[in-house]
Amino acid sequence: MKLTGAEILIRELIALGANKVFGYPGGSVLDIYDMLYKNATKITHYITAHEQGAVHAADGYARYSGKPGVVIATSGPGSTNLVTGIATAFLDSVPLITITGNVPTALIGKDSFQEVNIVGITMPIIKHSYSLRSACDIQRVVREAFYIATSDRPGPVLIDIPKDVQQELADYNQNFEYSMPAKTIKIDLHNAISLLLKSKRPYIYAGGGVLISGATATLLKFAEKISAPVSSSLMGVTAIPYDHDLALGMAGMHGRYAATKALYDCDLLIAIGVRFSDRATGNKDKFLRQCKVLQIDIDRAEINKNILVDEFLIGDVKEILDSILELLPENKNKSWLNHITKLKNSHENLLWTSNNSLTPKSIIESVRSVLGETPVSTDVGQHQMWTAQYYGFTKPRSFLTSGGLGTMGFGFGAAIGACVASNNQRVVLITSDGSFHMNLNELATAVTYNMPLTIILLDNNALGMVRQWQTMFYEKRYSQTALDRKTNYVLLAESFGAVGFKVMNVHELTVALTKTNKITDKPVLIHCLINQDENVFPMIPPNGTINDIIIR
Amino acid sequence: MNSKKHPIFLLVHNHYGVLTRVAGLFANRGYNIENLSVGCTEKPSISRMTIVVDCSESLLDQLLQQLRKLIDVIAAERADPFNSVSRELMLVKITHSPESGGQLLEAINIFRGRVVDMAPESLIVEITGEEDKLNAFIRYVEKFGIIELSRTGLTILDRGQVSLITKSNNN
Known part of the structure; x- marks a missing residue:
């Protein structure tokens, strides 16, 4: 069956379950929008006021649902308006499919009306990108893009489609099978387990990776089993219910006192799906001097990037925690938990608030x-x-x-x-x-x-x-x-x-x-x-440590 | 930071924008490329890059990990510094005169170069070898007058049965 590139694109989006997309029409995506019109019963398009709104909407859709968000924009300014949104998704590992139209192939490179090299512009802020030259590639590329955006550490992927490629006829295979070679990584838990067994004061620092992996319930089981309090990065705030006994709240520059203090008191930091941003660590030379560090992440490049760790496990957070749970005996530690409770109830851990009428x-x-x-x-x-x-x-x-x-x-x-x-x-x-x-x-x-x-x-x-x-x-x-x-x-x-x-x-x-x-x-x-002088406390000034924390 | 020159090699898919992606990664992460050579392999769809990067040992590990994350990079490994063959090819155009002729031709012979072009007042020498040898040749013939030269950049293979693919599978 021969279809136009635009029709193949829309059919593939529907086939992949992307039946709600965001975007903004324009000259170079007229054919795609024509197909959206014809398929309006199967795929809903939400038009925003600005392409930036559309890309953030696709991002919010993905963050909330866990499914990849899709955004469509025209060439030139339409695509450059996506740049901030792509970078936002990239830094927070959000699966995003970005589809941009471009001027016809014959006009590329001629500084044509509404032409920019969006693949080049976005290269440092994107997981992968495609610049299509033939409609024959669309079906494979869309499948590949969804796979890349959602697998391993998720991220944004861009597909740039010139207008003539959208109009070109190509074979469409309704039973197209796409498979990436399955990666089998053997994980050796031995060293990690022995670190965990030796620890008397373990501490878990959870990040966005826990949420991406769908590991929140497993994380709780793990924390309870080893008697470890759990703090989070900003991206990991919803990794543990705020009112759980082991929850310390957010750590870092504006983190809770107890979350930061316990970090300096622990003997093993278990970092799960976090990348130790400068906003989280403060002074890297003084951070974590007293404890061992075990890092669990799907991205090998995060190991030893911002801080040096003693042991690491690479893979899906949930799978790793599940296998640790199977092997690890229960390790209740009353005195450490009492210490944590004391920290949580301490005067310094209260969030200070002003007496203004509306705070x-x-x-x-x-x-x-x-x-x-x-x-x-x-x-x-x-x-x-x-x-x-x-x-x-x-x-x-x-x-x-x-x-x-x-x-x-x-x-x-x-x-x-x-x-x-x-x-x-x-x-x-x-x-x-x-x-x-x-x-x-x-x-x-x-x-x-x-x-x-x-x-x-x-x-x-x-x-x-x-x-x-x-x-x-x-x-x-x-x-x-x-x-x-x-x-x-x-x-x-x-x-x-x-x-x-x-x-x-x-x-x-x-x-x-x-x-x-x-x-x-x-x-x-x-x-x-609200009052202009309301400030965010606690605060650890940039490059500071627990000793520099300002409580109010 | 203990900076050192490290040769690394990459296998990449041979298509649009791959070199930009690789070079861009060096720029984005603040690494300096000392030397770069690219060419296709026995499989036309795959290219091999040899890159010399000036950085510390710990940054090198981070760089390789980041390179491996690029979808178009099939393998990225460091060359074995003690057990590899490295070569570079250079073409040098040198001023040539009847007076200097004998001495120049002797030098070319000793360095195992070849004269590949000759004009009334200049000649082009092709010379292959390790980086040091090419540098030594340049230093020696400078006195005759170098009109221009062009170097291909290093190309390196590890010795023995090992290949970039087998090395990467073990990692």
């Missing part, structure tokens, strides 16, 4: 108690850290945040993606006046698709995180962080067709949230005024 803590706790636990996306900055600290997540994959790249403007697209992935369930976006202004145009998208998004906007009239650093390290020289903006967020929301509330205290917030709970067919924006 980040009271806002985030009210949101959770009135709306119940929902998927939550954030942008980047103080509100992101507050959400990680205060929300109290119990469900894996329910916290969508840009960890590695730190992309302001990520949250709105991600919330839209999670909403699509959850069949229009309520999703909360916790954002701030700075980040919200970056991609607020996506309000239009959320209204169009009747999405019950709840936007909690923490407004301190400043770029809070940068301002916090200026307060602490730049003698309060507030260069360009006081945002003297006059945006009326309630009117803004209404003008897009959404609902807006402005709240000054906890009571007003509760009333607004209660009203929000009844609104299921459109987004609601709740504008919360």
Whole structure:
């Protein structure tokens, strides 16, 4: 059967279960969009206000569902608008299929209208990319791209398809079988087990890899069996329920006191699916001097990259933990657990909060108690850290945040993606006046698709995180962080067709949230005024250690 | 950091953009390429790269791991520094005059070079060998006047039965 390249592409997407895609049409993808039109019953396309919103939506869809997100954009500016989103997905290991149109093959390299070399532009920030020259390759390439995006350490893959290749006829094989050679890695657990047996004070540091592997339940069993407390990186916040006895919360620059202190008290650090980012370790020379390190990761290149480890196991986190669990005897250690409990209950471990009428803590706790636990996306900055600290997540994959790249403007697209992935369930976006202004145009998208998004906007009239650093390290020289903006967020929301509330205290917030709970067919924006001097604590200054921790 | 020159070799799929991907990885991660040579292998779909990189031992391990993650890289290994054959080919165009003639031709002979082109006032010498030998030849003939030269970069094979594929399977 001969079909056009565009039709092969759409048929393959449907065959691979990608029946919800995000994107923005344009001249070089007209044929793909024509096929989307003809197949509208089998594949739903969500149009955003901007390609950046679309790529973040595909990313949020993938983070929430675990399935690869798909985004389509036209050549030139359409594809360059994806760049930030691709880098965001790359640094957080999110499976993303990025499809870009390009000018016809004959015009490539001639600086044609809306032509850029998107494969070249994205090369350092992508797992793999394809530049197609023949429709014959589309079927194989799409299968390969899905495999590469989702296997090993997941990541974004780009398929660039010139317009004439979309129009070209090629054989389509309905029974196409694609298989990659199966890799069999023998894992020798011996050294790891003996490290675990010797340890009297084990400590688990869990990251995004635990969630990608679907290993949260196994992780808990493992932690309980060896009596190890569990802290997490920002990407691993939902790896363990916040209220579990062994949960220490987030470690690192804005991590909990107990999470960091216990790290310095342990004799074995078991790092699972984490890459020891500089935001997590602080001073690398003084970090982990006193303990052995066992690292478990699927990516061999993460071993000894940021810190040197004593032992490592390479492979799928869940499979490795399952096999360790089979071999390892129970190892209850009361005195270490008592020490952990003491640390958790210590005065230093309390999260400090100001006496203002509306605080980040009271806002985030009210949101959770009135709306119940929902998927939550954030942008980047103080509100992101507050959400990680205060929300109290119990469900894996329910916290969508840009960890590695730190992309302001990520949250709105991600919330839209999670909403699509959850069949229009309520999703909360916790954002701030700075980040919200970056991609607020996506309000239009959320209204169009009747999405019950709840936007909690923490407004301190400043770029809070940068301002916090200026307060602490730049003698309060507030260069360009006081945002003297006059945006009326309630009117803004209404003008897009959404609902807006402005709240000054906890009571007003509760009333607004209660009203929000009844609104299921459109987004609601709740504008919360907070004090400009609210800072994120604890904080370990860059390159610091536990001795430098600032509790308030 | 204890920096040292390390020869490594790669087998890669021979198609669009692979060299950019490999070279880009060096640039992105801050490694300096000292020397690079690429050519196809006995299988036309596969190319072999020989790269000399200047870095510390621990960074070399990290670099090989990162290279192996590239989808188009089939194998990436370091050359055995004590048990390998390394060669480079160089063409040198040298000013030639009746007075210098005898001495120059003698040098070419001693270095086992070959004259592959001759013009009234210049000649081109082809010379093969290890890096040091080529450097020594350049130093010696400098006094005659080098018009231009071109080197292919190192190409290396480990001695014995071992191949890049078998080495990579053991890793």
